[in-house]
Structures are given as C-alpha cells and as structure tokens.
Amino acid sequence: MAEPFKNFINAELVRSAANQLQRVDARFKAKPFVARVVPQLDALELKARALCVADALADALPADFDDATNLLERALAPVGVRDDAPAMHLSGDGLSGWFLWSVGEYASRRGIDHPERALTFLHALTQRFTAEFAIRALIVAHPELVYRSLAQWVHDDSEHVRRLVSEGTRPRLPWGLQLRTLIADPSPSLPLLEVLLDDPSEYVRRSVANHLNDIAKDHPALVATWVEKHLPGASPERRALLKHACRTLIKKGDPRILEAWGLGAKFRGTATLSIAPRRITLGGAVELTLDLTSTSKQPQSLVIDYLVHHVKADGRTSPKVFKGWTVTLPARAARTLTRKHAVKPITTRTYYAGVHRVEVQINGTVVAEAEFRLAL
Incomplete structure (x- = not known):
C-alpha cells in the first residue's frame, strides 16, 4: 500500500529540520520546537501538518523578519539539491523538500508587512521547493509590487522561479488560496504567460497550460481567443501546451475550441x-x-x-x-x-x-x- 500523503511531513522530518536550523543558529531551540510539533502530527492531514509546523516556526524563529529569513536562507540546501519525494533531502547540505512548505507559509504570514524581503526569500525558497502557495497572500496584499517582480522573474535562469510566475498566479490553484481578483479578471497574468508560452522547460510549460485551463473555467471566450492567436504555426511543444490548456473546454464541447483544433465538424x-x-x-x-x-x-x-x-x-x-x-x-x-x-x-x-x-x-x-x- 502506498504511503499516505500526510506522511510527507513526519516526526523524523521535523527533528532533522530542527537540527539543521539549530546548526546554523544556536538561538533556534530545536528540542522545544520538536516537542511542540511532533505530538500533534498523527491527528493531522498533510496541509494541516504544514500549517502546524508553520505555527511553531513563527514562535521559534527570531521576531525580526529580516533576521529570521537570514537564518532560514543559511539553512537552505544549495541550489540544485531539490527533492520533492517523501524522503526529504536532509543531509549536511541543508533544508529542501516538504518541510519548506511550512517555511513558505511562515514567510507568507510574517512577510505581509515586509513584502520586498519576503519576495527575495521566496525567490530563493522556490529553487528548493515550490513557493506557489506562499506567494499568493503577497499577491492579494501587494499586487503591484509582486507583479513587478514577476515581470523580471519570467526571464530568470531557474526554471523553478519561472514556473512560480505561472503556478503562483493560477486563479484556482488546488490547495492554494483562491485569487478572487484574478478569477474575476485574469488579464494581469496574461503578458507573463505569453512570455512563458515557449519556455524551454516542459515543467514551466505544463504550469502555463494548467493556468490557462483555470482561466477557461471562468473565461472560456478569452482562452478561445488566446488559442486562435497562438495555435497557427505553433511548434509541437506549444501545440502540446495549448492542447492541455484546452482540456476542460474540449470536454464541454466549446465550439470555438473544437473549431480551432479541427474538431468542430458535425459527425456524419x-x-x-x-x-x-x-x-x-x-x-x-x-x-x-x-x-x-x-x-x-x-x-x-x-x-x-x-x-x-x-x-x-x-x-x-x-x-x-x-x-x-x-x-x-x-x-x-x-x-x-x-x-x-x-x-x-x-x-x-x-x-x-x-x-x-x-x-x-x-x-x-x-x-x-x-x-x-x-x-x-
């Protein structure tokens, strides 16, 4: 039987991460942190476990946000050490993997009043584990500042940062905070998606497809127009992206989408x-x-x-x-x-x-x- 998802964040993970944090800064008290978190885990599912750890981090880290994020950055594994599997990478290299969901949640909460520092930290965090959940509260609170950063990040050398531009702004990201303003009007994200449409990374392109599919649920005509514009002469990679983006509209039998894909003819x-x-x-x-x-x-x-x-x-x-x-x-x-x-x-x-x-x-x-x- 497959391991339950909730065990991606487990007692061993919490103990190892706490030791890593104490290793880089003796002010972090590992034993009290572990004693607070571990007894609660068995009763919680995965997301609740991540939030539980984030609550404990908020009390255990320095009160000054810049001081706290400096500590966390020193504890991160080097860029390139990235493991999204259940067995989180916790060697002497530092933190990566599922524990960083909680770290991102902490940064999202405490960084609301320090958005520029929070964005800098999330740029580093997402290269070890996605910050797609963490950035969403910042988008709600500081949309202009965040979108200025995202306009630069679409050209970042890291595919993980470029993917964050798309995945973090998805209007209806599963498990994530719904971005109601973008559900109502997704236009702020469209110029970013256009830059990423032919991204060299399939990982990034898949996110763009999922983002467009989100938009299609509320604005089918907008996505139909997008496909009609970008499908003619498309490369195989772009065609695959657009086809995946159209999956909901194809299932619904949207006439413009079916016509764009040459599927609009009535069955004879x-x-x-x-x-x-x-x-x-x-x-x-x-x-x-x-x-x-x-x-x-x-x-x-x-x-x-x-x-x-x-x-x-x-x-x-x-x-x-x-x-x-x-x-x-x-x-x-x-x-x-x-x-x-x-x-x-x-x-x-x-x-x-x-x-x-x-x-x-x-x-x-x-x-x-x-x-x-x-x-x-």
Whole structure:
C-alpha cells in the first residue's frame, strides 16, 4: 500500500529540520520546537501538518523578519539539491523538500508587512521547493509590487522561479488560496504567460497550460481567443501546451475550441449507445458500448465524451462530463468502442438512487443516449 500523503511531513522530518536550523543558529531551540510539533502530527492531514509546523516556526524563529529569513536562507540546501519525494533531502547540505512548505507559509504570514524581503526569500525558497502557495497572500496584499517582480522573474535562469510566475498566479490553484481578483479578471497574468508560452522547460510549460485551463473555467471566450492567436504555426511543444490548456473546454464541447483544433465538424453517420447491466448497486460498474457507422466519404476526426446525469436529492439530475475517446474514423467505416464506468462512493459526490441518463457527445454535439438504474 502506498504511503499516505500526510506522511510527507513526519516526526523524523521535523527533528532533522530542527537540527539543521539549530546548526546554523544556536538561538533556534530545536528540542522545544520538536516537542511542540511532533505530538500533534498523527491527528493531522498533510496541509494541516504544514500549517502546524508553520505555527511553531513563527514562535521559534527570531521576531525580526529580516533576521529570521537570514537564518532560514543559511539553512537552505544549495541550489540544485531539490527533492520533492517523501524522503526529504536532509543531509549536511541543508533544508529542501516538504518541510519548506511550512517555511513558505511562515514567510507568507510574517512577510505581509515586509513584502520586498519576503519576495527575495521566496525567490530563493522556490529553487528548493515550490513557493506557489506562499506567494499568493503577497499577491492579494501587494499586487503591484509582486507583479513587478514577476515581470523580471519570467526571464530568470531557474526554471523553478519561472514556473512560480505561472503556478503562483493560477486563479484556482488546488490547495492554494483562491485569487478572487484574478478569477474575476485574469488579464494581469496574461503578458507573463505569453512570455512563458515557449519556455524551454516542459515543467514551466505544463504550469502555463494548467493556468490557462483555470482561466477557461471562468473565461472560456478569452482562452478561445488566446488559442486562435497562438495555435497557427505553433511548434509541437506549444501545440502540446495549448492542447492541455484546452482540456476542460474540449470536454464541454466549446465550439470555438473544437473549431480551432479541427474538431468542430458535425459527425456524419449513426451512433448507438448501449449500457450493460441496466441495473446496478452503488459500488458496481456499467459497460458503455458505442457503435459508430460513418456515412462520410472522408475520414473524420472525433472527440467523443460522455455525460452522466447524476440524480440529486430532489430528484433532478446534474450532468458530469467524462473523457471518452479521441479517434479518426475512416470513410464509410464502422467501429465499436467500449468503456467501463464505475459508480463508487467518493468524497466529492453523494449518489442517490434512480435512473441515470448517459449521453454521448461527438465534437460537442450529443448523438446518442441510454440509461441505467442505480440502487443504494
């Protein structure tokens, strides 16, 4: 069984990090710090553990923020010693890895009143472990100052710093503080993303794609315009970035996005969906079988997704799009596609008994449907 995520921050990690901090500055009292943190860890999940350590750091580090960040910088591992795996790098080289999530949280809180020093520190921190969570409070409190720094960081030699420009400003970063002003108006970030669009690092480009996908959830037309501008003549690397950025809009069948990717043509042919078994209980699965027959004289590029209309508590239904298939159907050809769909309890959805309708859409248009009955 895989190690639980929460154990990325564990007692051994806390003890080793405390010793590193005391090694560079005897004022840091390792034993009281460890005694405060370790007894709390078992009851906490990963993010709560990171915040718990940050609370303890705030009390254990010098009260002067510049003094504290100087101490932390001396304790950091050299640039290039970066390990995001659960076994954090804690040799004599210094701190890197998951403990630095807590360090970033500390800098985010205490640095609000010292934003320039905080940004300098986060520039160093992100080269050992991402500062994408830490920078967000500074963006909220000091947007003009932060964006001036980000405009310089897009040209930084470190791919980790360049990635922070994109990842730290994502409007809806998972686990991160939502940037409501950027959800409402993402335009401040667009010039930065444009510089990073052809970044030599795939690590950076993937972040740009995820950032654009965030924007697409609230401003689909803006992203469609972006793709229409940047897709023609794009390199393979840029095409991959833009395709990943469009994944939500492709699933939703956005007509402009489908047209941009040459997927906007209406399916020419017949489609029949069947579901077996027709009745299942929660925890079971159904098999979807889609029979396609082309009536076109030309091959057809097809993006095929399916929508499950989940029954709600009041008897109404709510659709959820699931990724199906991407195929090229030859002229006058027939093809059968199958997919197993599990209906299992998950934390993000409550299932209710009743008839669940399934619709198949091809290139954004519904072409077939069937249904199954769910019992609890």
